Every structure is written in structure tokens, then in C-alpha cells.
Amino acid sequence: MPIKTEEMVLNMGPQHPSTHGVLRLELKLEGELILDVKPHIGYLHRCFEKHCEAMTYPQVVPYTDRMDYLASMSNNFGYAVAVERLMGIQVNERVEYIRVIMAELQRIASHMVALGTYGVDIGAFTPFLFLFADRERILTLFEETCGARLLYNYMWVGGLSHDIHPDFVRKTKDFVQYFRPKIDELNNLLSYNKIFVERTANIGILPADVAINYGITGPILRASGVKWDLRKNDPYSIYDRFDFDIPVGEGLKGTVGDCWDRYYVRVLEMVESLKIIEQAIDNIPEGDVQEAVPKRVKPPKGSIYARFENPKGELGYFIISDGSVNPFRVKVRAPSFVNMEVFGELCKGHFVADVISILGSMDVVLGEIDR
Amino acid sequence: MYNFLIDIFGSPVIAFFVAAALPLFLFILPYALIAVLAERKVSAHMQDRLGPMRTGYHGIFQTVADILKLIQKEDITANSIDRTLFNFAPYLVFIGSFAAFAVLPFSSFFVGSSIDIGLFYFLAISSLVVAGILMGGWSSNNKYSLLGAMRSVSQIISYEIPTAIVVLTMVMLTSTLNLDTITNQQTAYFWNWNILGGAATGIAKFLLIPLMFAAFIIIFISTLAEVNRTPFDIPEAESELVSGFFTEYTGMKFAMFFLAEYANMLAVSFLITVLFFGGYHSPFGYLGNSLGIEWLVPIEQGVWFATKGLTFVLVQMWLRWTLPRLRVDQLMTVCWKYLIPYSVAILLLVGFITLI
Amino acid sequence: MTPEETLEILKNKFPDSEFTYDNELPVDAYIIVNPKDLLDVCFFLRDEENLQFDTLMNLSGVDDNNATKVKDEEGNEKLEGRTLSVYYHLHSMKFDHKFYLKVSLPIEKPEVESVESVWKCADWHEREAYDMFGIIFLNHPNLIRILLPYDWEDGSYPLRKDFETPEFYNGMKIPY
Known part of the structure; x- marks a missing residue:
């Protein structure tokens, strides 16, 4: 006699320790095997795009902080550059250099959170705290510069809110010196750990063609073996002056595009970011960081789609201006929003525990998905 | 041990209960208190943290406080x-x-x-x-x-x-x-x-x-x-x-x-x-x-x-x-x-x- | 390949269709496409040998809010001609060129073919445009609300310019 079995629907989230925020996953299970995953988003929707239409252009900057709250600098950066392009403002060299240094520090900080929380998802708690302790150093640098630790409102249209303080250069160099060996420590503790590799290698494989069709960007796309980085392929600001590599997934421990590759690409990207910071930190020219800040931000009629390489992927700002002081429409192409679409596809046929592995390796931030 | 307790209490019944309860109160409960604290301290020091520090010297009464808290907690049973x-x-x-x-x-x-x-x-x-x-x-x-x-x-x-x-x-x-x-x-x-x-x-x-x-x-x-x-x-x-x-x-x-x-x-x-x-x-x-x-x-x-x-x-x-x-x-x-x-x-x- | 060259290729390929080159300076230029040809154009753009727009960077709904006052026979003033637009930002990973499309839909009947079958990532973007603007994407596999709650009032689309905050939501007074 066959035993009667039935599918079980498990609601993972919105309150769950490892959905990285208020994401709800509707899992259809057969035992522990995943038959189908439906992500439900929108629990953190804060009407960013509607707000923008009522704000003036500079007032939007603090709102961009709150999208990907782990990479606020990069969000500011993108918005500022987009509006500057729309208005045809040219900022001076000092601003460009400081912006790049801040964005790269922010990239390291964001990847630290991604890698640390991924460790927690897999069950290793210690690397998480090691990485967070190191992240504190970056946050302290930011705090000393602009007074905020998470939501900076630092990069304004046409300039910066504060100049860097005199100690900043030395402290940043110290940090770079300090952090390089820490990456090896992380690799020894977590990346090459046998159990960690068993849990992540060959899990959630994302082939390159699927990734491109789904519009996946950032570390996830690179982990699938596509050498694509907007800092190189469509350079903005002064990224074309620096010498750095684009790490891609090579399938060292499993197949190209698996969770381990996605993890490891981030580790390698931290090294590349350190390289950029090292090249930039000594060459900051003198100048006034608020030189080009316009009295009244009033772009001409027109529209722009500008995209930037955020820690999570391609952040796009689509801004339509009707010639007034308020944007007519701001649409944000949030990297996590697009990356999350492929999640259901990746999970099919895996176990419940793998859902966590895959979600962790995507490194989504719900503030950005829901905006 | 059991005979020793009989000698003390003069009654096998009391001796039996004492012998049964002794390891619980003498060893396992104190052990559990210490072990929970030790786990937190061990993990903390492995992770470059200090762990519990407020209750008593270096937080040695942390588990006692936790147990007191747990005793006071409402015993929730869902419908x-x-x-x-x-x-x-x-x-x-x-x-x-x-x-x-x-x-x-x-x-x-x-x-x-x-x-x-x-x-x-x-x-x-x-x-x-x-x-x-x-x-x-x-x-x-x-x-x-x-x-x-x-x-x-x-x-x-x-x-x-x-x-x-x-x-x-x-x-x-x-x-x-x-x-x-x-x-x-x-x-x-x-x-x-x-x-x-x-x-x-x-x-x-x-x-x-x-x-x-x-x-x-x-x-x-x-x-x-x-x-x-x-x-x-x-x-x-x-x-x-x-x-x-x-x-x-x-x-x-x-x-x-x-x-x-x-x-x-x-x-x-x-x-x-x-x-x-x-x-x-x-x-x-x-x-x-x-x-x-x-x-x-x-x-x-x-x-x-x-x-x-x-x-x-x-x-x-x-x-x-x-x-x-x-x-x-x-x-x-x-x-x-x-x-x-x-x-x-x-x-x-x-x-x-x-x-x- | 510049947008102008792509436009020439398109014009040769689809002689019956209309393409308007909208060079909205200062920055980006758009090709306005007839909504009924959109799906064919998109498939063509993706599969053509020397175009290969394999990625949809962004899909964005916009309320153009461009109604003009007209007088009907009885002399009453009426607003007409308001359109909702959908912007498609295409990009080719292989050749590294971009192409921006735009379709304009009358607000009374904002319907356009879904491009989900061309680029998978259009799925959620289209749901979002539906959610916020009420643009109906025909043949979309799962056109339901995405960011707003599932019990959000039907026919209420927050990013339209004429949206007014409702007084009550599920019996709760909104501006408290």
C-alpha cells in the first residue's frame, strides 16, 4: 500500500532569522525537498519614488541612503552623479577622489556584512563577529568624516557635505595595512573550511546565459563567469584611472556560478577595492569640496538613465526632469530587486537548508528591494 | 556512599532520597549554571569580545539572572x-x-x-x-x-x-x-x-x-x-x-x-x-x-x-x-x-x- | 552601434511601423515605438546578429501627465490625450551598446504586450509598473501586485499624478 504523502507549504518569514529582513518566502515542500519557492516582497515599502516627486533634488539624497542601507555611500554617489550629468555639472578632482575612496570603503564594508551573515546562515558565528569588528573601523572612518555611521547623506549634488579631516589619509592607510592579512584569516577560518565548502559548492548553480537573461548584475553575475563590471565597462567618475582586476567565478571548489563562487568573488573584490583605495589615497589633490554645489538644483527638461556598480550590482537611476526643482519621476533599478527574481529558479530541487545558503549568497537587502 | 548515608540518617528511605538528589544539587545544577556562562565566555573570547560583564565580577551571575528571568516568564501555551x-x-x-x-x-x-x-x-x-x-x-x-x-x-x-x-x-x-x-x-x-x-x-x-x-x-x-x-x-x-x-x-x-x-x-x-x-x-x-x-x-x-x-x-x-x-x-x-x-x-x- | 544606426536597421526591418526619434536633450534619446509592434521589435532587437540586446537594464512606467484641455461640441472643457509611458532600457553585454525604447499608452486603456518572454527580468519590473501605474501587460504570467499589499484597493495606483491618499485603508484612518 503506498503511503499517502502531501506537500507542505512553509512560510519562511517575514519574521525569520535568516531572510535578511522582512522577506517572506512561500516554500512548497515535499519532506525537506523544495518543489517551488515564491518570494513575497513589499513589507518594507516606503514609497521612495512617490516621495521623490514631492522633494527637491538635494532633498532626495537622504532618501537614497535608506535604500541599500548597507551601502549608503554608493547610493548617494550614484544619485549625485546622475543629477550632475543631467545638469552638466563638472565636479573638481578632490571631490572625485574622495568619492571613489568612500565608495570603495563602503564596498568593503558591505561585502563584510554579506560574508559575515553568510557565515551565520551556514552556522559559523565567529567569522561574522570578526568581520563586524573590522567593519567598525570603516564606520568609524565615515563617522569621523561626516558624523553618521550608517546613513551618511555625504555626497551632494555637485560636491560633498564635509571635507575629509586631516587624519583621514593616515587612518585609511592604516586600515588598508590592517585589513589585508585579515582577508587571509577569513579564508582560513571560513572560505576553505571543509564543511563550508560542502554546504556551498555545487549549490544553486546559475549559468551565465540565464544570469544575463534575468538581468543579474554585480558579484552574482561575475561569479557565473561573466567578466562584467561597470567600473571597467562603463566607467563613471574617475574609475578609468585605476588599475584593478575584475574577479570572476572559476568554480574552484565546484561548478562555476555556485554559492561558493558567489561568496569567493566578494572576498576577491575586497582585495581589489583595497588596491583602488591604495592608488587613490595618496593622490587626493587640493580643492574646495563644495565648489560646484549649485545654489538651486534645477536641471533642464530631459531624462537620464545612469547606472553604477554598487556592492550588490548595477544600481540604475532613471530620472525625468520637467525643468522644475522637483524630479518628475525617479525610478530606481535596485540591484537586489532584479537579482531576487532568479531566486525561485535557483532553489528548485534543493533542500530547505540550501534555501538559506542560496539566499545568503545572493546578498539581498530588503530596503533596496522594496524601496 | 549509600551505606554512609544510612549511617548518618539512620533510615534507608531518607538516605535513598538524599543519595538520589545529591548529585543533582551538588553537581549538575551548578555545572549547568557554570557551563552556560562558560559557553558565553568561551564564545566571546574566541570572537574578540568580552561577553557578559555586568552581573557580578565579569558577569559570573549572568546565568543566575537568566534563570530568575526564565522563572518569571509567562508560560505560553498556544491554543x-x-x-x-x-x-x-x-x-x-x-x-x-x-x-x-x-x-x-x-x-x-x-x-x-x-x-x-x-x-x-x-x-x-x-x-x-x-x-x-x-x-x-x-x-x-x-x-x-x-x-x-x-x-x-x-x-x-x-x-x-x-x-x-x-x-x-x-x-x-x-x-x-x-x-x-x-x-x-x-x-x-x-x-x-x-x-x-x-x-x-x-x-x-x-x-x-x-x-x-x-x-x-x-x-x-x-x-x-x-x-x-x-x-x-x-x-x-x-x-x-x-x-x-x-x-x-x-x-x-x-x-x-x-x-x-x-x-x-x-x-x-x-x-x-x-x-x-x-x-x-x-x-x-x-x-x-x-x-x-x-x-x-x-x-x-x-x-x-x-x-x-x-x-x-x-x-x-x-x-x-x-x-x-x-x-x-x-x-x-x-x-x-x-x-x-x-x-x-x-x-x-x-x-x-x-x-x- | 549608436542609437541612430539601430534606428535605421529597425526602420528597414519594420517598414509598416512608425518609429519616432525623440532626442530629449540634454542626455538620453529615445525611440518611440508603436505599442502593437513592441513585442516583435523586442524579439528582433534581442536576436538580430549584430544587435543582440541581451539584457533589459530597466523597465519603468511613467505617468506623462500631459493631458490637454479640449472643448467638445457642447463647449465643455475636457482633459484629453493623457498617456502613460513605459521606458525600456536595453543593453548588449556582447557589443556594449545601449538602446532606449518608449511606448506611450492612452490612460483609458493602458495595455501593452509583456516582454517577459524576451527578457525574464521584465517580470517583476512589469509587476511593479502594474502595481504603481495600472499598466496592463498582456500575456504576463503572473500580473499581481508586488510592492503594495495584495488587498490594496483595485484601481488605485499610487504613482499616478492624480493619486490621492485614501482616507481609510482596511478600516484604519490613514492620516492619523
């Missing part, structure tokens, strides 16, 4: 649970892990119960935990709890097999099930410990040493899995199943599960100590013997036993804060494809060696 099973489960788990201590020889003066089927009893009574966990998970009427309980039960039952086979190996070597006798076979110095071939002599001893090391590693791994510790803490994998089978429990019932987990850790550590590391015997001889103070010897033995047991508990904590967690199928692979064949091979080899 749709199976109330009887739900209420009974924590007690069953607690009984299972606590009753296992009854047969452990703490020192030559204080052997809880020197029964001849001690090892058998230990394995059997600690299986009660399985029933308790399944009850708790099922009656909670929560999908996470149920998944956690199912995982836990399949894991514990699977890992009991390599444990039992290693125990069987030791029974073959020592030809007894009585834990006290096993301890006393490993008396005198540390080269008589079973991990170094026990009381065997000549070529057999040298052949036994590698096998005993292998057997020790197997039983350490499998007992680690039985008490649901990282890297085998899949049943309560907090990143997947929230808290596994005790997700729905609050207050003291939760504390009982918690306490049972720590009691279990210690129980299996003691079992390993008895089987492989000479039980309560000192590796170097006794201060009491050399000074001629006889009453010092049992105390020293108690200290040695506790030290050895707690060392393994510390190793378990150390592992927990270092390693990530396995997946369910990988866990089963470790058990069925590696541990069981190896333990069977060791059983056979030890059998041959004891024949010659």
Missing part, C-alpha cells in the same frame, strides 16, 4: 497544541538526560549505582530524549518544530548506532558492562587507560592503541551529534528552523530543554571519560596516598573525573564556535557511509586482537 504532550515533553527530555548520571562513577566513594548493566542502561535511558523531542516537536503544531523534531530524531537514532558499536568494542575489550568495573580496570597510571590499550600487555597493547584512538574519535563525533551540537546542530539550526523543536516553548519549559542539552553534553563527556580516559583515576597517582591521608583520595578522584569531563565539554564548545553546520543529507552521509563502517571494522579488529 492549537496538544497540551498533554506539550507539557510532558520537557520533563521527559530532562529525565532522560538526568537519569543517565545515575550509573556514572564519580569517585571510588561515590558511585551512583554500580549496576552490572550500567552501559546498557546509559544508552537506553538517554534514548528517552528522542521520545521527548518528538513529543515536543509534534505537539507544538508548528512546522518548524515538526521539521526540527524529525531531523533531530533521525539524527539521534542514526548516531546511536556508531556509539553503540564503539561501546560494544569497549565491552569486548573489558568484558563488562559495569562502568565502575571498567574504571577500575584502568587504575594506576595513564598508560593503563583504554585509549592507550588498557590493561592489555605486549604486542596486543601496541596494536590496540591506533584502534582505540580511532574508536575514541568516532564516539566523540557520534555523541556530539547525539547531543545536537555544532557541526551537527541541524535540529535547532537557528538560521533555518528558528529554534527547531523548542520554538514554541517559553519560560521554565524552555529552560528545561536548555538544561537538558547541557546535562547531555556532560553525560556523554563522562561516558567517554569512563570508556577511554580512566574514569575517575588520576593519571599520575594520588597525593592522598603519598601523604597517607586516605580521605583525600576520593576527593581527588572526583576532581579528576570532573576535570576530564569538563575538558570534553570545552572541546565541544570550541568546535561549536569554529565550525559551520552540515546539511541533513551530509549528516546522514557522515554517519552511514563513514562512521558505521569504520566502527564495525574496529569492532572486528579489536575482536581478533582480544582473541590472541
